[in-house]
Amino acid sequence: MVWDEKIARAFSLEGRVAxxxxxxxxxxxxxxxxxxxxxxxxxxxxxxRVGLEETAALAQGRGSPVVRPTDVSEPSQIEALAAAALxxxxxxxxxxxxxxxxxxxxxxxxxxxxxxxxxxxxxxxTFWSCSVAGRAMMAQGRGSIVNISSTAGDSPVPKLSVYGMxxxxxxxxxxxxxxxxxxxGVRVNAVVxxxxxxxxxxSMYRDSAGAIVPDVREQVLVQMAAISPxxxxxxxxxxxxxxxxxxxxxxxxxTGQMLRVSGGV
Numbered sequence: 048m049v050w051d052e053k054i055a056r057a058f059s060l061e062g063r064v065a066x067x068x069x070x071x072x073x074x075x076x077x078x079x080x081x082x083x084x085x086x087x088x089x090x091x092x093x094x095x096r097v098g099l100e101e102t103a104a105l106a107q108g109r110g111s112p113v114v115r116p117t118d119v120s121e122p123s124q125i126e127a128l129a130a131a132a133l134x135x136x137x138x139x140x141x142x143x144x145x146x147x148x149x150x151x152x153x154x155x156x157x158x159x160x161x162x163x164x165x166x167x168x169x170x171x172x173t174f175w176s177c178s179v180a181g182r183a184m185m186a187q188g189r190g191s192i193v194n195i196s197s198t199a200g201d202s203p204v205p206k207l208s209v210y211g212m213x214x215x216x217x218x219x220x221x222x223x224x225x226x227x228x229x230x231x232g233v234r235v236n237a238v239v240x241x242x243x244x245x246x247x248x249x250s251m252y253r254d255s256a257g258a259i260v261p262d263v264r265e266q267v268l269v270q271m272a273a274i275s276p277x278x279x280x281x282x283x284x285x286x287x288x289x290x291x292x293x294x295x296x297x298x299x300x301x302t303g304q305m306l307r308v309s310g311g312v
Contacts, residue, residue, distance in 0.1 A: 054297075056296070057295060057296045057297040057299075058085060058291065058292075058295045058296075058297050059085060059086050059295070060082055060085040060086040060087035060140075060141070060291075060294065060295060061085075061086035061087075062086070063086070063087045063088070063138075063140040063141060064087065064088050064089075064090065064132060064136040064137075064138050064139055064140050064141065065079075065082045065083075065087040065088070065089050065090065065140065065141035065142070065143065065294065066089075066090040066092065066128065066129070066132050066139065066141065066142045066143065066180070067079050067082070067089060067090070067091055067092065067143040067145060068092045068093065068117065068119050068128075068143065068144055068145055068146040068172070068176060069092075069093055069119075069144075069145035069146030069147060069195075070089075070091035070092055070093050070098075070099060070102050070145065071091075071093035071094075071095035071096075071097075071098025071099050071101070071102060072093075072095070072098050072102075072245075072246050073145075073243075073245035073246050073247055073283065074145050074195060074240065074243065074245055074283055074286050074287070075093065075102075075143070075145035075146070075195075076098075076101075076102045076105065076283070077283035077284060077286060077287040078143050078145060078286070078287050078290045079091055079102050079105070079106040079112070080102075080105050080106050080287065081284070081287035081288060081290065081291050082106075082141065082143075082287075082290065082291060082294060083106040083107065083112070085291055085295070087140075087141065087294075088110035088111075088112070088113075088136055089106050089112045089113070090112070090113040090115060090128070090131070090132040090135070090136065091103055091106070091112055091113065091114050091115065092115050092116070092117035092119070092128050092146070093116065093117065093146065094116060094117070094118050096114075096116045099114045099115075099116065100114060110136070113131065113132065113135045113136065115127075115128050115131050115132075119144075119146045119168060119172030119173075119175070119176060120164070120167035120168050120171065120172055122171075122175040122179075125172070125175045125176050125179050126179055128179075129179045129180065129183055133183065138187065139180065139183045139184060139187070139190065140184075140187075140189065140190055140191070141190070141191050141192075141193070141294045142176060142177075142180035142184075142190070142191075142192045142193070143192075143193045143195070143290055143294070144172070144173045144176045144177070144192070144193070144194045144195060144217075145195045146168060146169075146172055146173075147168060147169045147195065147197075147213075147247070148164065148165055148168050148169065148247075149165070149207070149210050149247055150162070150164070150165045150209055150210065151206045151207065151250075152206060152208070152209060153205075153206060153208075154208045157208070157209060161209070162209050165209045165210060165213055166209070166212075166213055169210065169213035169214065169217070170212075170213040170216045170217065173194055173217050173220060174220060176192075177192055177194070177220060177224050177235065180192050181224060181227070181228050181233060181235075184228070184231070184232075184233040185228060185231035185232075185233055188231060188232045189232045189233065190232070190233045190234070191233070191234045191235075191236075191293060191294050191295075191298075192224065192228075192233065192234070192235045192236075193236055193237070193238060193290050193293045193294055194217050194220070194221050194235070194236070194237040194238075195217075195237070195238055195240070195286070195290075196214045196217045196218055196221070196237045196238065196239045196240075196305065197210070197211070197214040197239060197240060198239055198240070198241050198242075198307065198309050198312060199211040199214050200212075200213075200214030200215040200216075200217065200218050200239070201215075201239070201307075217237060218237060218239070218305055221235050221236060221237040221303065221304075221305065222303045225302040225303030225304075226303065229302055229303075234293075234298070234299075234301065234302040235302055235303065236293045236298070236301060236302060236303065236304045236305075236306060237304070237305045237306065238286055238289045238290055238293065238306050238308055239305045239306060239307040239308065239309065240281060240285075240286050240308050240309065241275070241281055241307075241308065241309025241310055241312045242271045242280060242281060242309075242312070243280070243281040243282065243283060243285070243286060244268065244280060244281070244282060244283075245283055251263075251267050252264035252266075252267045268280050272310075274312055275309075275310030275311055275312050276310065276311035276312075277310045277311055279310045280310070281308065281309070281310060285308055286308055289306055289308045292306075293306065
């Protein structure tokens, strides 16, 4: 075997099954596209059924995608998602926790409802997904869990206290799961994106009717690029490729890590 074949094999996901939450749009959709392109059969989960079907049309890898509407704030639905993946595909090799929401709230004026929902999806949804996926993978003796965090979990951002708090919790959960699951051959890592031009950030340049304002969008992109040492803003593919690395055997000696894909911010 020549060296370039070893590299290709290290990144290949042939014969593997990948569950991706938050797969209806944004980073989850791109992760589904990248992992399926690398050979994985993908199981797509989100509360947005229409978005899931659109992602499924883009993620035609090895075997038809499995579409499973799921609210990750409900632990029973996460259990059902894992069961559906095992029933349809026979194994569970990769689990990407991408489901997440944002609430722009000042600490002093945040509502209990807004705080509870962000915590339920971002923090507890990731916790129970790690629990369910970890149990299945430890029984198999192999697997990779990839959590999607955020640089908001590292650095304070006004009005993102709740979101940042949940992402800091995801980072710590990642480290603990890596320690608890490692002896069974299961790796747990996180991708920590900087600012990426995805639907979750588009509120910064949409008008009151929800339409994108091109001039404002361009201003936002320039502002975001200016804070990066590289002078760049991120695109979803940047995150999708990082997920591929952590999901594949290319990162076989990597666990408990936060891979910051942020342009150096």
